[in-house]
Amino acid sequence: MTKMRPIITVQQHILDEQIRFRGASGEFSWLLSGITLATKMIEAQVRRAGLTDLMGSYGVVNVQGEVQQKLDVYANECLMHCLSLRESIGIIASEENEQPVTIRHESPKAKYAVVFDPLDGSSNIDVGVSVGTTFAIQRKPDDKTAEDPASWVLQPGRKQVAAGYVLYGSSTILVYSAGNGVHGFTLDPPIGAFVLSHENIRMPSQGKYYSINEAYAAQFPKPYQEYLRRLRTGALGREYSSRYVGSMVADVHRTLQRGGVFLYPPTTSNPSGKLRLLYEANPVAFLVEQAGGVAVDGSRPILDIQPDAIHQRTPMVVGSAVEMEEFARCMAGN
Ligand code: P6P
Secondary structure (H helix, E strand, C coil), rough: CCCCCCCEEEEHHHHHHCCCCCCCHHHHHHHHHHHHHHHHHHHHHHCCHHHHCCCEEECCCECCCCCEEEHHHHHHHHHHHHHHCCCCEEEEECCCCCCCCECCCHHHHHHHCEEEEECCHHHHHHHHHCCCEEECCCCCCCCCCHHHHHHHHHHCHHHHCCCEEEEEEEEEEEEECCCCCCCCEEEEECCCCCEEECCCCCCCCEEEEEEEEEHHHHHCCCHHHHHHHHHHCCCCCCCEEEECCCCCHHHHHHHHHHHEEECCCCCCCCCCCCHHHHHHHHHHHHHHCCCCEEEEEECCCCCCCCCCCCEEEECCCEECCHEEEEEEEHHHHH
């Protein structure tokens, strides 16, 4: 009889985890199951986008000034629906909604806020490129500020209780951390479960890829241009290859596993960078630091930034130790 590989689902993993996790009443695994259910619903449509009328634009410009794709709207509705059924969630903030949505703000059971980008990179769907869902979980503030729903989400990333992403790529992978390492789960379609496939992901100390949109190179601040020059000329002791999918979750997932560096610098068109702090940079930075890497906005750890607006943007540079030490030297003018 073939030796069965032990099947550890993400719910099981969370239950094992939450013995360590505050509020070990099963509420965290129940909360996370809202995200896994929604992302399975999203995956089912992403996989067959060309066969349904969910392709293309929804014809509405969202709060970001971007044309909403039909799948963006669908993904947002899935997450809103599934998470609103979790009584431990009080506030939800989405890339697709201008203001946070109050689910049950005053309920004594409401202890968490969830922020997410329901479908990052969605403009890539029509051309079959990987897309992703990113999410972060914050605890309700334990002081008077909690009366303002925005205060639940406007907290530094360092305070995140958990964070992660789902990559809808060649396979569908959920990667999350609750502060005790980074773990990946691959969706096994016949059983409809996310099964542990990448336990305790650790970033190598150095990689061989750098990832940036070189089309904007002339717009990057000088230290970034010097850094790219060093990467291209072997100054870090090895030759680098360039990889840029243009879908953040895919570029981050590769960097998390293979090391190297991913950068979205300030540009003249996006002086604060393009990526959003709360639901893109913070979840990524949480995972990268948990996996032994470094995540900065150019000068300071992303996780230390005190947000003051739900949709504020930030430059983001995340990578392995060696690449990030060299980046810090360039930013310091050395
Ligand atoms: P650019 C997708 O639109 C996204 O928000 C991220 O997923 C991705 O990393 C970035 O924008 C790509 O932006 O300017 O390189 O096309």
